[in-house]
Structure formats: structure tokens, C-alpha cells
Amino acid sequence: MDNRKADKKLKIVEEWCKGCNICVAFCPTNVLELRNNKVAIADIDKCTKCGLCELRCPDYAIYLEGSEDEK
Amino acid sequence: MDNRKADKKLKIVEEWCKGCNICVAFCPTNVLELRNNKVAIADIDKCTKCGLCELRCPDYAIYLEGSEDEK
Amino acid sequence: MSSQLIKNNFRMDRLPHIWCPGCGHGIIMRSMAQAIQNLGLDKQKVCIVSGIGCSSRAPGYMDFNTLHTTHGRALAFATGVKLANPELKVIVVTGDGDCSAIGGNHLIHTARRNIDITTIVFNNNIYGMTGGQYSPTTPTNDFGTTAPFGNIDKAFDICKLVDGAGATYVARGTAYHVNQLTKIIEKAISNIGFSLVDAISICPTYYGRKNKKGTAVQMMNYLKDSAVDTKVAEKLPPEKLENKFFIGEFKNTTEPEYTEEYMKIIKKYQKER
Amino acid sequence: MSSQLIKNNFRMDRLPHIWCPGCGHGIIMRSMAQAIQNLGLDKQKVCIVSGIGCSSRAPGYMDFNTLHTTHGRALAFATGVKLANPELKVIVVTGDGDCSAIGGNHLIHTARRNIDITTIVFNNNIYGMTGGQYSPTTPTNDFGTTAPFGNIDKAFDICKLVDGAGATYVARGTAYHVNQLTKIIEKAISNIGFSLVDAISICPTYYGRKNKKGTAVQMMNYLKDSAVDTKVAEKLPPEKLENKFFIGEFKNTTEPEYTEEYMKIIKKYQKER
Amino acid sequence: MKNRKVKLMQGNEACVEGALAAGMKFYAGYPITPSTEIAEICSQKLPLVGGKFIQMEDEIAGMAATIGGSLAGLKSMTATSGPGFSLKQENIGYAALAEVPCVIVDVQRAGPSTGLPTAPSQGDIMQAKWGTHGDHPVIALSPTSVKETFDLTVKCFNLSEKYRTPVMLMLDEIVGHMREKIEIPEADEIEIYDRKKPTQDEVDTYKAYRVNEGEIVPAMASFGEGFHFHVTGLMHDEFGFPSNDADTADKLLRRIMNKISDNVDDIVMFEEEFMEDAEMVVLAYGGTYRSARSAVKKARAMGLKVGLFKAITIWPFREKRVIEIAKDQKKILVPELNLGQYVLEVERIVAGKTEVHSLGKVNGEAITPDEILAKIREVL
Amino acid sequence: MKNRKVKLMQGNEACVEGALAAGMKFYAGYPITPSTEIAEICSQKLPLVGGKFIQMEDEIAGMAATIGGSLAGLKSMTATSGPGFSLKQENIGYAALAEVPCVIVDVQRAGPSTGLPTAPSQGDIMQAKWGTHGDHPVIALSPTSVKETFDLTVKCFNLSEKYRTPVMLMLDEIVGHMREKIEIPEADEIEIYDRKKPTQDEVDTYKAYRVNEGEIVPAMASFGEGFHFHVTGLMHDEFGFPSNDADTADKLLRRIMNKISDNVDDIVMFEEEFMEDAEMVVLAYGGTYRSARSAVKKARAMGLKVGLFKAITIWPFREKRVIEIAKDQKKILVPELNLGQYVLEVERIVAGKTEVHSLGKVNGEAITPDEILAKIREVL
Amino acid sequence: MVNQKEIRLSGSGGQGLILGGIILAEAAILDGNNAIQSQSYGPEARGGASKAEVIISNEAIDYPKVDKADLLLALTEVAYKKYIKTLKEDGILIVDSSVNIEDKNPSYKVMQIPILDTAFEKMGKGMVANIVALGVIREVTNVVSAESLEKAVLNRVPRGTEELNKKALMEGYLLASNRD
Amino acid sequence: MVNQKEIRLSGSGGQGLILGGIILAEAAILDGNNAIQSQSYGPEARGGASKAEVIISNEAIDYPKVDKADLLLALTEVAYKKYIKTLKEDGILIVDSSVNIEDKNPSYKVMQIPILDTAFEKMGKGMVANIVALGVIREVTNVVSAESLEKAVLNRVPRGTEELNKKALMEGYLLASNRD
Numbered sequence A, B: 001m002d003n004r005k006a007d008k009k010l011k012i013v014e015e016w017c018k019g020c021n022i023c024v025a026f027c028p029t030n031v032l033e034l035r036n037n038k039v040a041i042a043d044i045d046k047c048t049k050c051g052l053c054e055l056r057c058p059d060y061a062i063y064l065e066g067s068e069d070e071k
Numbered sequence C, D: 001m002s003s004q005l006i007k008n009n010f011r012m013d014r015l016p017h018i019w020c021p022g023c024g025h026g027i028i029m030r031s032m033a034q035a036i037q038n039l040g041l042d043k044q045k046v047c048i049v050s051g052i053g054c055s056s057r058a059p060g061y062m063d064f065n066t067l068h069t070t071h072g073r074a075l076a077f078a079t080g081v082k083l084a085n086p087e088l089k090v091i092v093v094t095g096d097g098d099c100s101a102i103g104g105n106h107l108i109h110t111a112r113r114n115i116d117i118t119t120i121v122f123n124n125n126i127y128g129m130t131g132g133q134y135s136p137t138t139p140t141n142d143f144g145t146t147a148p149f150g151n152i153d154k155a156f157d158i159c160k161l162v163d164g165a166g167a168t169y170v171a172r173g174t175a176y177h178v179n180q181l182t183k184i185i186e187k188a189i190s191n192i193g194f195s196l197v198d199a200i201s202i203c204p205t206y207y208g209r210k211n212k213k214g215t216a217v218q219m220m221n222y223l224k225d226s227a228v229d230t231k232v233a234e235k236l237p238p239e240k241l242e243n244k245f246f247i248g249e250f251k252n253t254t255e256p257e258y259t260e261e262y263m264k265i266i267k268k269y270q271k272e273r
Numbered sequence E, F: 001m002k003n004r005k006v007k008l009m010q011g012n013e014a015c016v017e018g019a020l021a022a023g024m025k026f027y028a029g030y031p032i033t034p035s036t037e038i039a040e041i042c043s044q045k046l047p048l049v050g051g052k053f054i055q056m057e058d059e060i061a062g063m064a065a066t067i068g069g070s071l072a073g074l075k076s077m078t079a080t081s082g083p084g085f086s087l088k089q090e091n092i093g094y095a096a097l098a099e100v101p102c103v104i105v106d107v108q109r110a111g112p113s114t115g116l117p118t119a120p121s122q123g124d125i126m127q128a129k130w131g132t133h134g135d136h137p138v139i140a141l142s143p144t145s146v147k148e149t150f151d152l153t154v155k156c157f158n159l160s161e162k163y164r165t166p167v168m169l170m171l172d173e174i175v176g177h178m179r180e181k182i183e184i185p186e187a188d189e190i191e192i193y194d195r196k197k198p199t200q201d202e203v204d205t206y207k208a209y210r211v212n213e214g215e216i217v218p219a220m221a222s223f224g225e226g227f228h229f230h231v232t233g234l235m236h237d238e239f240g241f242p243s244n245d246a247d248t249a250d251k252l253l254r255r256i257m258n259k260i261s262d263n264v265d266d267i268v269m270f271e272e273e274f275m276e277d278a279e280m281v282v283l284a285y286g287g288t289y290r291s292a293r294s295a296v297k298k299a300r301a302m303g304l305k306v307g308l309f310k311a312i313t314i315w316p317f318r319e320k321r322v323i324e325i326a327k328d329q330k331k332i333l334v335p336e337l338n339l340g341q342y343v344l345e346v347e348r349i350v351a352g353k354t355e356v357h358s359l360g361k362v363n364g365e366a367i368t369p370d371e372i373l374a375k376i377r378e379v380l
Numbered sequence G, H: 001m002v003n004q005k006e007i008r009l010s011g012s013g014g015q016g017l018i019l020g021g022i023i024l025a026e027a028a029i030l031d032g033n034n035a036i037q038s039q040s041y042g043p044e045a046r047g048g049a050s051k052a053e054v055i056i057s058n059e060a061i062d063y064p065k066v067d068k069a070d071l072l073l074a075l076t077e078v079a080y081k082k083y084i085k086t087l088k089e090d091g092i093l094i095v096d097s098s099v100n101i102e103d104k105n106p107s108y109k110v111m112q113i114p115i116l117d118t119a120f121e122k123m124g125k126g127m128v129a130n131i132v133a134l135g136v137i138r139e140v141t142n143v144v145s146a147e148s149l150e151k152a153v154l155n156r157v158p159r160g161t162e163e164l165n166k167k168a169l170m171e172g173y174l175l176a177s178n179r180d
């Protein structure tokens, strides 16, 4: 895994999200929320790029990568 | 099991004996021998009625019971 | 003519049995009968179930309710018998191949359920009936007709296996240590739950011949010399335990028994009677 | 779009997978991919084999040599694959039902042979695919569609079972403790011999619903709160361990590996080449 | 008239209700789509009547325990689908040779192998007859409706008890999973047959496999009733003991085959409709029969002279009647959810006396009435 | 002429020699009488040629590992007898649907169930065709001599590789256990067929289940060669991925059935003798063929016009030729060590064009020439 | 004369459509008619579109599957898209208001009705959407009597929710009748 | 002309009769004839009577089983009793001298020969009884050539026992020829 956390951006694959709420519940800084049964970013500024959402998303619908956050 | 050892007599079922020699080998007092591939009593007087032959005969061909030794 | 024990517990017209000269199975079968008689069980309520193999021929000789099933499946049939009529004392006679090769799954599941079935494994470390192929209990490097270059499999310790699976009574005896074996079988049958007795037998015809173990007598002597009682073993230094195996009781616990638990459900929910 | 890990290791056109919202299987599958990638294995030489069940659908999504077999038989197929081509890293994905119910015999025998196969059990304590029947790992008293009055079976501890059967690497992780799980899977794959990882998953759809365990998040929290690392556990007083289960490494040993032993025979006796 | 319960019920559920009505007290099985509801409902209902349900570790064990339950005296059943049916075969043969009554339900799904697990099929019809090794007797019934599922499950138990043989209920996903109106008959309207048992004064003379004068099968004791008998899957003599004797083997095997073939009239059930002036007959069974009936009605509405034959008993085959139909020169069309299995037996029996046509389908969907209708028009 | 080795050899041994000659490199099985020698000899001989033998925990695992070995690229075989053949059925269906070449030997013994384990039988002939659930392709051969056992085992491998399908060698205890003179052909006299593999430049375009122009079956990669393909027992598309699509399922199943039925001429082998003026024909296979030949020779010596037909390929059935025989009004007698199995298929094909007679025997003994002769005289 | 109606209820898993189908069929039986309910099972169904089918007839029903339906209920867009092809040309489509209808000029009759909104907002319980839908279907088709439908609903719903479900039915009736 | 001989070797397990049958068949093959060897297997055989069968012919052998034998070798009384019925009326019985012959006036020819004694006493090795018997059979029937039989024996016996076995053959020849 690439460790330069700060460089990474938070991405969402909406079509793959099944709205299970796991990422939302286990995000340590409450960055995420469900909207219309899909994951959405409530407050990107709180994101520490810890990667826990990616780690636990059963559907690979949220991940850190590249250089642009989703808003 | 009946424990009045001394009362018991040693009996042989010749048709059932397959001549494996187990009783002969493990009789503590060498009472038994094989004759013509069948168990036979060599010296009944040595028999202590310990019952080990009966216990280990795979074919139930030797046992202690009743009141008459086989000769 | 034959002894009272034999007359009382065997089908006299089926004897002598088909086992080879010196086969240990006959000794173990007698020990079973002795244990049943010692316990004073009601013969009508004893059901002896087996699979397929030399060992599995035992029930055919024994004068009880007897069932000779398919290879490996004895415990699954027995589970049906026991659950359908929990009054029966169900005893399974099986071989190392029957219970730990093809029947391994039923073995571990019957142990897991802790259903009140007593399993006596006539363990001769070989497939006797089919002529000497190595079995899951054949020691590594030993020979069998299908292990012509020496067996590379590791052997099961059936006692450990069923312990890991959940059996509540586990013990081992041998065809040499007959009185101890009879005691163990008595305790196994008395345990309300799944019990297993690993009864080490000898197969002079195949295992013995393939592995140059000599005559039946020599194989009996091996049992005599190599078996160490677990209780004694604890006190012995490791070098004294090399090439030895353990006999005696490994586990003796009490846990909820399957058919009793099932009867509780019936008592609680039954509507019709 | 999706992460590099996914792109590198999955068949993108097969995603999203069919698993239910919040199903733990997806998390474990990702952890597997991560472990494989971390180890830098040659993808051409990785073969992933499964049986039948929700869990067993995993190989279909993973971009390796993949084999989806019959229910319970994954380890037997995998044994054939591995022995035929020992160069392959063979990983078996299975469910608690697949590997410990119908597949229990293959599980213990593959462990016994210590053949170099890594087994990852997606253990959700239920038959997910068929709609929520209790499995051999469903805890006693829990409910399943076939245990409407509460399960009276005792549950297998799969780790203990394969330990008793002869596995050389045995560990447990959960869908919550993902990084630890990945590490464990890495070590399991690296072990030359039979390795088993009991990966505790969650099935909100059936196990959760039948047992009022709440949402996927609540079930994840349960994993978080109830799993105790074995290393930590040793230091805790018994009252702290009530209703807990253990994760971490239970066994990590080295013993002769089956295909290596077989290759020795070939080396010694082979005539034609 | 009785005040029967009218209900909407699934086929699989009706199977359990039928089994309970017939006196089932034991079920052992392993879940598999599309038969799982049968296990689930049994697990709920059996304890309520003092019966036992057990989920075994696999289908082999399920079959074994079912036989064990029956030997211990309870009417026993197991249910499965294709892959599990394949696994049960060895022990089905055991039950046949050891003459242990029991009922095996196969809710057919599309195969081979895992196939299409939730799709309907009639692909195991030949397997029901030939699935286990060696010659063996077979009785198999196949219901076409939820009500018939109830009735035939009762019948399966009765036949198995009467002939001491495993009996198969060949359901299919169509009938097993659909919900339909059913009137459940009152208990006293249902004919129940219980296995003949030896009497207590026969304890000493009882031979477990001797057929008494005037009986079809040996009287059957249960374990625990004082009869120390032996049961084996080896060829055996009248006592039940293994025997290698040629005559004993021959006698045993022919007896267990003949007990079925000599009683075909008692075992075979079928129904006919629209036959009088029919120039062709659609012979169908199970879920496909419903499509056939719909097609035949449509055909009749179009003035086509088509009859309808419902095979209820699948095995043994209704040879006599089918030969009559063939002699009448009525063409026969056999639609079935496979690539043509039962039609092979029809062809054999008909022996060239009339044309036999097959309509097979294996894409996982039911045969539609229109497909049958099209074939009818092609054949006529 | 080649200097061939002339040997006395057991049928089971010839099977292994044939397999080795065909390139067998993998064997997985579980011992069972009367097939055990096959496993034993494989365990001795395979390592000598760098091949692998493994004794699995049961027959199910034996079949599974055999399929696994084949997928990993080795020519694979397993052997068993009735009870084990029943257990293997589920995975045989898997091999058929997933198109995995492999050879399954069934040394038939008397059944059903445990039956008479050491007695000869031909009781699994129908099971070979119908033993697993769902429609599936079947190829089965049955040898009549030790030499033919060698040859047909080679043929089994060739057919399985060519048609990517499990092929069954239906031995029986008679041929499997007897020792007979055999000339082992030299390696270069033996025709060997190896599965078609995709070429390395197809790595990116390879579809595991697409049949290329002009081919009968899809090219088959082995695991570990760089083709990341998927194999499943579910209905699947050309990539090998599961699909619930009706057309996909239909196409797949019909393709795997047709690859056999379209090539019957290539697959079917039979031999005829004494046919010219024959008024009746004895159609036999396996060990019973030998009794039949003896009987026919005796009959001819008595002036009876009797022909002899040896069915070498059991499945698929030689329809064309048998219909010709029937049209010639030659009566057909099928002697077999069962209660009449193959005769059913003969009856079906003949469709009334001539008389078909059955001679069955199930007492554990071989059919004698005199028994067949007696029946010939009865029929003629 | 044979009077046979074939109805397909579609939406997403968890919307209780199978229960809805069962209730509809049971209501028909209470009316003295015949009814068959069926559904498609399948692993692929997990999370995807879900459907249940009901055939109601005053005579014996032979073929139990619905091919082209007389009435299609579609509660979600996914379901609408997947099943709209299976509606008869002159059939009725009852579709939730949230669904985007593509075909602007269909041969079948379209009724766009706020079923989900009503269940969620008005009733506060999304889970009664199936019952609201049954009310709508009854009102539109008359395929079962109101009396039997209510009885069938009450037979099947969990204890304690009877009033809620009665109200849901009423809302369904209202939604349908308000429309015309 | 077809010249076919059917031979049954019987005795008890462990007397090496199956090996004997194999050797006889192999000798026949060395002579350029056809031969089939078969035996009965079976769990019941354990410890009981054992037998092996050989058919030797100058033409193809169809039916491979021996029904009525031209020659029966019986080394034990149990075997003699069990198999004597299977000897042809005009066949030859070669029986060990230790066996008690019941039928005093048989249609077949009886040759009572001290095979076991010869092997045990003269040779000191009971295990060569089968080879002694082969020698006797050859000498009596001429069914295989002496040259081929010796070759066949030497092909099959364990290394180091060649001379012993050659001698056993010779003893067999002598036993047979001394008789007449």
C-alpha cells in the first residue's frame, strides 16, 4: 500500500454502493453519510485519509487514490 | 464373571481354533501348545485358571467353564 | 460347546467368524460382549451398528439388534436409529478406514452433536477387507499395497480428532490389554453422550505382512510393549515415550446430550400425543 | 473507476458482486486480494478454488486461475490441482457450511496430509446461500430456519478441529479486524503446508435477521467487541472472557509437506523423464 | 360433506402436510434449493407431533439417518434436489435391498451439476430409476398440483410401507414452489397404510426376510421390540444374514423386483382426459402436465383431436395402457423439462406401433402451453 | 513386425498399462473390490513415470481430485466399483458440464448396495448413462478381454481428451480379474490424442468455453499457464462465468450433448461375426460377450444360423447398425449380467421391427455358454 | 366464461411483494376463486429486482406461470425497466410516482401513483407499501373483493399491526379512486 | 482341432495355488498357446478353501471360467470335498496322500500323491508344494512343456530360490512318473 496518506484522495463508486452504512459508522471522523441509500461525503475536510472506509466497504465502492477528492 | 477360579475347567472348541498361537504364547505357565495347527493342552496341571487364554483367543476356542478339564 | 459369555451374546450358528487366524478383531468383539454383559444391559435395547470392513462384520455375529450398513455411514445410520428411539443403547462398531477415511465426516459431526452413541473403532491401521491399502491411521513411512514406497501421509490420532470435534468420552485400549479395554468400553457405554474407544487391533494378514511385523503373537507383543497408560505416561521422561502410544482415558466430561435436548423441545412444544 | 487493488486483482466486468448489502464476505475477499498482492505472488501461479455457497462465489470475481466446484468438495478438487501442479499456490475459499458440514471430511483429511493449500473460511455461522439454515458453527440456542426452537447442536470450533486433524497453520480473524486478517492470510499463504484461516464474516440478511442481531453495522460492532486476541486473552481473567471468542494465531508449525514428500518419491524412483 | 380447511399452500409445504397426515415422525436431511422449505417446515412441525427432525452434515448422512429412523420404527422422509439426489443414491440402493420403507423427495432443478439451482426441471426422471448401482426396485410418483402433492406424499408413504421399499416423490420446482388453493382432507378421509409387523409370539420364530403365506413382503420388526434381527446391504438369506450362495442371491433379488412388477396395477396411477376421439395424446407429468393441459384445451378449442394422459406414477411404467393407446394409433407427444428422458421409455413400450414425439426444454424455464400447442400442430 | 511383449496379465493391470500408454499422469481414488488392483498398480507405476497417485478419503474426493488433476493439465483417471460409482456421480456430472476430460473405470460387481462384492456383474450399465442428475453427455466403453482392456483404456483417454468429457470404462469382475495373454503394442503403434490447448498468443482473447471455427470443443488451457479462466458447475457463458440467461443455458447444454451425438460414428465401436446368413443375433458386451461367442460357435457347429454382435462402445448406442439388423428381421438376444438393462435400449431402437429377447442373471455367477445356447434354441 | 387475471408485482427485495402476492391470492380464494402465486428465486435476486406473480381465475388454473401480465405493479425504476416488457399490450401498469417512465405513448394504461410516499410519509412505515399497493390494485381491477382482501391482510400481518394495515389498505383505495 | 484343458488347483490359503495357476498359464503362453487364469475372491475365502483355475488352449479361449474341470488338484481334504463335484466324469483327480478319499469307485481317474510330504520332508520347505504340484501336473497331462514350465517358474519365484524351485519341479516329475 502506498503510505503517503495525505496525497490520496477519497473516491466513491456510486453504482457499486449498496448503502450498508458500514463506512459511515466506522469512519472515525464522521466524514460520510448515506443519501438516498448511497454513500455520500458530508464533510471532506474532516477526512484524515485513514483508509478505514476502504478497508471495510464490502462493495469496493469507496477508496483512497489518485489526487482529487470527491465532493 | 465367575470368580471361583479353581472350580473352573479348561475347555477347547477345536473346530473354532484357527491355530493363531496367541493363547499358547501368552499362557503364563505354558500349559498349551499347537498340534496340527490346533490348540492342545500340553500340561493341564500347570494351569492356574487365570483365564488369559480365554481373554485373548480371537476365536472363542478356549475357555474356562463347567467342571471338567479337557485332557 | 462354548463359553457362557459367547452363548449369551453371540449368534452361535454364525460362528466361527470369517476373520483370519490371529486377527485382533475377535478379541475386541469379545471384550465388547463382556462389557455389555458386565453392565447388565437389556439385550432388547442394545442396537449394534457397523459400516463395511472386516471389523464391520462384528454385528452379524452378535445377538442383539444389529445393523450392517454402507461403508463409512454407520454413525449416520446410528444417529437415525438413536434419535428415532432414544431408549436404545446404540453402539457402533467400525474400522479405522470406515470411521476415519470415508466416514470421517460423520465421525466428527456425531461427536459434535454429543449424541449418545458409543463408537468402538477396531483400529488395525490398514484397510483389511480390501487387502491392505494404507488407511488414515497407517503410520508415516509404513507400507500398504497402495503405499509401495512408504506412506507419506501423516496419521490421524482418532482420539485427538474426536476430542477436537466435541466428543465427551474418549479413550484408547488394545487387543492385548483386554481387561482394561473391557473397563473402558463399559465406561464409554455408560457415558450419556458421544463416546469413542480407539481399540487397537492387529491385522497379521495384511498390515503385519506388508510391514514385516511377524506373527499374530509378535504383533500382540508389540501392543504389549508399546502401549503406555496415559496416567503413567505423565510421570515418564520423554526418552521412555519414544515410539510408544498412549492408552487409557483421555477425556471424560458431561455435556448436554442431543436426544435429551430434543426431547425437551418436544415436551415444550408438542401438541398432539 | 475503482481502486488499484480492485483493478489489479478482480474481474472488473463481474463486479459489483451478488452479495447482500453489508455482507461481510466482500470485506474478506478484499483482504485476501490484499494479502496476495502484499506477498507479490505471481498471479499466473495462484489458483483459487471454492465449493458452493455465497462465500464460494468469490473466485468468480477474482482475476486468477479460478475454480468453482461442487458443494463441500473444494478441498478435494484443490488437492488434485495442487498435487498435479505443485508450482501453483492453491487457495481455497469456502463457507462454514461448505467446509465444515458437507465438506468436513475433506477438511480434516487435507489438514492431515499437510498439503500446501491455504483455506480461508468465510464463516458467517449460517447457510447463507440457501436462506438461513443453521450450520455446524451456529452457536447453541441460536436460531435458523431449520432451528425454529433454537439450535441444540454444539458448534464446531473449526480451528480446534483442524488442529486435531493435523493442520500446521491455524488462525482466526474477522471482517472487522481487516488489517490483522490480511496479515494472517499472508502468513497462512506463506506457510508450506495446510493452513486454515477462520475468517468470521457477517450475514445480516439471514443470521442477523433470524437472531435479531441488527444491522450490518451492529454486527460489525459485535465482532469488534467480542473478539479477543489470543495473546491478550492469556493475560485476562476468566470473567473478562465470557461470551468472547479468540482471534489471532493458534498454531504455526512446520512439518513435511505432502507434495514435497511426493516429489521425493518421484526423484528416487522415476525412470522415464 | 366435511368441513375441510381451504388454504393457499406451497407445493413443498403440502408435501410436509401430506407426510404428517401419513404419519411421518422422522425427517433427516440437508438443505438444498428448491427443496429447502420441506426441511424447514419439518423442523417446525415435527416436534409439535412428537416427531423428530435432524439436519445432518450432508445428504448421504440424511439418507442414512432416514433409513435408521425407519428401522427404529418411525415413518421417515428426506428431501433434496439434484446434487443431493446424486449423493443419496448409494444409500437408496441400501434401502431397496434391505427393504427399508422411506420416502425420498427430489424437488428437481435444472442440472447437470450445480446447473441453474433455482430453475425448474424434470431432469432426474431417469436417475430416479437408474441412479444407484445394480438392479433394484423403484417406485416414483410425480405430482402436478399442490393438492396432488399432498395426496401423493401420503401415497408414497403408503406404498413404501406396503412394499417395504424406498419411494420417491419427484417434485419439480414449478409445483414445489408455487402456491395454490388446497383443501386439506380430514384425517379420517385419508387412507393410511402401516407396515405389517410380526406379532410378539413370533419372537422366537421370526425370520426378518421371510415372506409369510399370502403376504407381499416380510413382516417388519423395529429395533428394540425384542426381535434380534440383522439387517445388511449384502445379499442375505431369509434370516437377514449375509450369504454368498447363488440361489439365495437370485431369489432375493428377484423377489424384491417382483414385489413391484407383480403389483403394477396397485402402484400405477394415471389419468386421462379428452381421449375418446383423440388422434394424438399428450403424455405429461409433473409441472409440465399443467402446460400440457392448457395446450390440449386450447387445441380442443381449435377443433384439434388431442387427448391428455397424466402419468402420476412415473415408475413403474404404465405399460399396458400405453400399449393400448399405441394400438389405437394415437400419436404420442411427450413434453418434458429435459432433453427427452421419459419419452425413451414411451418409445420402448410403444415399440413402433405409433409415432412418438418428444418436446424437450432445458433453458431453465417452464414449457409454455403455446410451445406444446405448436408441437401438437406440427405432429397432427 | 514389432517385437511386442507377450505377457500374462490381469484385466485390471491391463487397464493401468493402457492408461500409462495413453499418457495418464494422475490417479486419485479410493480402494474397492474388485477394482482395487487398479489403484495398487497405479500407486506403484505412476511415480516411475513422474506421475502422481493419491489415495483420497473417499470416492467423492477421488473423483474431485481427478477432475482437479485434469484441470491442472494432467491426464487423469479414477477407478471404482458400484458403491463408489454411485458416490462419484455428482462430480461426474460436474466434469460433464465443466467439460473436464478424465477417465472413470467402474469394475462392476454384483449389486445393489454392498451386494456380492466379489461377484461379477453388469449391473451399472444404465447407471453409467443416467447416474447423475440432469441431462448430460455420456461416453462408455466395455472391454471383453485383457487386450481389449488395454486398447479401450487408451481409447477412453483419447475420447475424453478429444471431446472434453468424462469417459467411463465399464469393466466387470470377469475381465478385470482374469489373467490372459496380451501383446503390448509398442509406444509408436499406439494412437494418442492430446487435448487441444490455446496458444500463448491467445492469452488475452481466450474464452474458456468458446468453440473455435472447425473445432468440436473449446480449446482447454491448464491452470498455471497464464490463462485466467474460470470453471464452474453452474450454467455458464463462453467465458465460463455463471449465467442465468435462458439462451445461454440452452446453448451450453445442447452443445455438450451434440458434441457426442454429432460424432457417434467416431465414438461408436462394435464388431460382428457370423452375420451373413444369421437368423438371429446375440448382442453382447463385456465379460458376457465371451460366453456369447462360445455359445454362438457351439450353435453354428449345430447348424444354427446365429450371428454375434459385440457392443464395444456402450454409450452412445449404435442405433444405425442395430436398426439395420432389426430391418433384416434378425431376432436379437441380449444376454447380460443384470435383470435386463441394455436390452431396454435395444428394444427401444428396434421399435418392434424384430423380436428382442433378454437373458439376465444376477446370482453372482457368470452366464455360461450353455445358458445362452439354450436360450438361442428357445428363441430360434 | 373463464375470467383469468395475471398480475405481476415488482420492486426491490424487502418491499414485501411476495407477501403481497400471497395475500392477494388468499383474498381470491376467500372469494371462492382459484389463485396461484409464484415467484422467481435465485441467488442473483439478492439486492436486485424482486417479483411475485399471482393468477386469479374463476376456473381451474392450468399453466401456473405468468408470461405476459394483465397488470404490472412496479415500485422501483429497476423493476419497471426489467419487467415492463412482460406487460400485455392492453394491460395496466401501476407504477410508483418516483419512477421515471420512459415510454411516452404506450399501448397499455399507465397509472402513476405515490405508493411509497404514502407509505413513508402518510403512514410513517415504508413496510406497508405492499399493502397500500394491494389496495390500489383491488380498487383498479376489482379482482378481489374488499372484504376478502381485508380478511386476507389481517390473517397474514403480525399481531399488533392490524390497524396500521387496515389503514394502509384504505390509503390504497383512496389513492386509486382519487385518480380518476 | 481345438485342444483345450481346464484345470482347477485347490487347497488352503497360503499354499500358493494362485501363483501356481499363474505359472502354469505363463508356461502355456511360452509354449505359444493361449491361457487364462482366474480365481475366486471373497471375504469368505479367508482361511477357508482356496482355488485357482487355468484354461490352456491352442485356440482363442472364449468363456474364461472353468465349470467342470479336466483336472482337479486337491491339496487338502476341505478342498477335495468342496471341489470334487466340479471334476469331469472322465477327469483326473490329483490329490495329496494326506487326503481321505471317500468315493471308492469313481468314474474319474484318481492319483494320490504325497505332494505335501515331499515338499515338507524331502525339500524341507512346505511353501514349494505348489511347484511340486505343477511338476506332477505337467508330467501327468503334458499340458505345458517342461522347458516352458521351468522358465515360467524361474520368472516368478523370489531371487535366491531358483535352485530350490527347480528341484521342487524335479520332485514333482519324479512323483508322477514313479507312480505308473
Ligand SMILES: Cc1ncc(C[n+]2csc(CCOP(=O)(O)OP(=O)(O)O)c2C)c(N)n1
Pocket (backbone or CB within 6 Å): C052, C053, C054, C055, C056, C070, C071, C094, C095, C096, C097, C098, C099, C122, C124, C126, C127, C128, C129, C130, C135, F030, F031, F032, F033, F059, F083, F084, F087, F114
Ligand atoms: C463406498 C465404498 N467404498 C469402498 C468400499 C470398499 N471397502 C470395503 S471395506 C474397506 C476398508 C475397510 O477398512 P477398515 O474400516 O479399516 O476395516 P478393516 O477391514 O481394516 O477391519 C473398503 C475400502 C466399499 N465397500 N464401499
Ligand SMILES: Cc1ncc(C[n+]2csc(CCOP(=O)(O)OP(=O)(O)O)c2C)c(N)n1
Pocket (backbone or CB within 6 Å): D052, D053, D054, D055, D056, D070, D071, D094, D095, D096, D097, D098, D099, D122, D124, D126, D127, D128, D129, D130, D135, E030, E031, E032, E033, E059, E083, E084, E087, E114
Ligand atoms: C450437494 C449439495 N447439497 C446442498 C446444496 C445447497 N447448498 C448450497 S450452498 C449451501 C450452504 C452454504 O453455506 P456456507 O458454506 O456456510 O456458505 P454461505 O452461503 O453461508 O456463505 C447449501 C446447503 C448444494 N448446492 N449441493
Ligand code: SF4
Pocket (backbone or CB within 6 Å): A010, A026, A027, A028, A029, A030, A031, A032, A046, A047, A048, A049, A050, A051, A052, A053, A054, A064
Ligand atoms: S479515509 Fe478515514 S476519515 Fe476519511 S472517510 Fe474514510 S474512514 Fe473516514
Ligand code: SF4
Pocket (backbone or CB within 6 Å): A016, A017, A018, A019, A020, A021, A022, A023, A024, A038, A039, A056, A057, A058, A059, A060, A061, A062, D022
Ligand atoms: S461501506 Fe461501501 S457499500 Fe456500504 S455504504 Fe459505505 S460505500 Fe456503500
Ligand code: SF4
Pocket (backbone or CB within 6 Å): B010, B026, B027, B028, B029, B030, B031, B032, B046, B047, B048, B049, B050, B051, B052, B053, B054, B064
Ligand atoms: S487359564 Fe491361564 S494358565 Fe490356564 S491355560 Fe489358560 S492362560 Fe494358561
Ligand code: SF4
Pocket (backbone or CB within 6 Å): B016, B017, B018, B019, B020, B021, B022, B023, B024, B038, B039, B056, B057, B058, B059, B060, B061, B062, C022
Ligand atoms: S488363541 Fe484361540 S484360535 Fe488361537 S491357537 Fe489359541 S485356541 Fe486356537
Ligand code: SF4
Pocket (backbone or CB within 6 Å): C018, C019, C020, C022, C023, C024, C025, C054, C055, C124, C128, C129, C202, C203, C204, C205, C206, C207, H046
Ligand atoms: S484381513 Fe486383517 S483385519 Fe481382516 S480378518 Fe484378516 S487379519 Fe483381520
Ligand code: SF4
Pocket (backbone or CB within 6 Å): D018, D019, D020, D022, D023, D024, D025, D054, D055, D124, D128, D129, D202, D203, D204, D205, D206, D207, G046
Ligand atoms: S445471504 Fe448472507 S452470506 Fe449470503 S450474500 Fe447475503 S448477507 Fe452475505
Ligand SMILES: [Mg+2]
Pocket (backbone or CB within 6 Å): C053, C095, C096, C097, C122, C123, C124, C125, C126, C127, C128, C135
Ligand atoms: Mg482397518
Ligand SMILES: [Mg+2]
Pocket (backbone or CB within 6 Å): D053, D095, D096, D097, D122, D123, D124, D125, D126, D127, D128, D135
Ligand atoms: Mg455460511
